[in-house]
Amino acid sequence: MNATERGIREQFPLWDRAPDCRIAPRPDHVQVVVGCGTSVHIADSIAVFLNAHGRASRPVPGNEWTRRPHDYVPAGLPVEIVALSRSGESTETVAAARTSREAGHPVVAITCAPQSALCAAADRLIETDTHPEEGIVMTASASLMLLLGMRYAGMTVGQPTTAAARTLLDRADPHLAGLIEGRTHFVFLGGGAFYGVAREGALKMQEMSLSQSEAHHPLEYRHGPISLIDERSLVIMMYHQDTLEEESLLAHDLLAKGAKVLGLGGPGTISLPVGGEPGTGPLVCLPVLQLLGEYVARSRNLDTLAPRHLTKVVTIG
């Protein structure tokens, strides 16, 4: 087992040790959740949770927020920035925090790096330890920042959720090698807060295994992308219990077209239940998506400790 895989499998004690979130979103401020790469995918899910808990929110990539904030939130509205970054050093995320603070907006940082440039630019800090062996590919840190963002949004995320995620990973593990056999096209589908995690699953697949992968809201997949489905496709369907029926119909259609389907919370070639506290499904599913990337990389003899063209911190200048 390499260090990437250890980081994925050994993340659950870190979830249990993650700090309570003692701060809450400022009332009457639009919550703009910024980040880059993995961190903006996690931001996408956190923004959904914030909206669902009554806090107007939207996810924005760091550079987009720095360069054209009023394309995303109308000028004059009170805004609070929630900046996510494992390293606290990604150029665009740090710039988004700095320019926001200069403009008078409060900044909350969610990070694994309390001494970082991002923290120096933030008013309030939510920090966590991460797996000591985590390398370029972000896994445990992504889960931990999602967990902390969910608590910030007002959700209860405790040991029952950790136990559910561990159980799901243990149940999925024996099936993953068989599911990926002969598959070269990977599709991650999820609605609501599952969508950001679906994007993160697709990114992990690209970074780790250099495979074609994509993410969509489930029913959007029927409007064009479904053209690519065939017997080379593996679809990871993360079922939203509110839309289980329509997503199940889609899964059956994809199966009939030759895809295999890993059904998390609903039907598939392999179907696994997703437990955990209310609303925590996206976090519970995330480690399975991370491990899937490692399985595909290994099947292609790719070393996920040295992913092509990537560095642990992406800075400009």
Ligand SMILES: O=P(O)(O)OC[C@H]1O[C@](O)(CO)[C@@H](O)[C@@H]1O
């Ligand atoms: O969370 P950080 O440290 O800002 O880093 C985000 C980085 O992580 C990655 O997703 C790599 O895993 C990059 O795309 C991105 O630059």
